[in-house]
Amino acid sequence: QVQLVESGGGLVQAGDSLRLSCVVSDRTRSTYTMGWFRQAPGKEREFVASINWNGGSTVYSDSVKGRFTFSRDNAKNTVYLQMNSLKPEDTAVYYCAAVRATNWGTYHNADDYPYWGQGTQVTVSS
Numbered sequence: 832q833v834q835l836v837e838s839g840g841g842l843v844q845a846g847d848s849l850r851l852s853c854v855v856s857d858r859t860r861s862t863y864t865m866g867w868f869r870q871a872p873g874k875e876r877e878f879v880a881s882i883n884w885n886g887g888s889t890v891y892s893d894s895v896k897g898r899f900t901f902s903r904d905n906a907k908n909t910v911y912l913q914m915n916s917l918k919p920e921d922t923a924v925y926y927c928a929a930v931r932a933t934n935w936g937t938y939h940n941a942d943d944y945p946y947w948g949q950g951t952q953v954t955v956s957s
Contacts (some may be wrong), residue, residue, distance in 0.1 A: 832948045833857045835929045840951030843917055847955070851911055851912040853927030862932045865903065865910045866944055869923035869953075878939040879925070882910065884932035890939060895921075917955045924950040 839851040859937035867879040879893045880901040900913040
């Protein structure tokens with residue numbers, strides 16, 4: 832059983848920063864490629880960022896590139912999404928996702944991730 836628990840969401844003003852965390856619980860102690868996705872009201876879930884199993888490779892959507900940073904601490908089974916210069920259009924429920932790592936790559940397709948967290952709300956006011 833793999834469980835992902837996100838935290839760190841909240842209500843902030845435009846230009847502020849937030850850091851989301853996602854803790855992965857897995858008795859098999861596997862390593863995972865991780866992703867962040869978000870879904871705004873009335874919109875489809877969209878890719879935000881992905882990080883490979885050792886943190887050596889990251890990929891971001893064009894909408895967050897240069898503002899968001901995805902990192903991981905495998906010793907703590909935790910990944911982080913540092914979000915700077917937040918904009919109202921970043922408002923969404925943010926979801927952490929995981930897939931057991933089988934290579935050194937990253938994934939941007941939601942269908943590639945079998946494990947998902949419950950989501951954390953991020954609201955950015957103008």
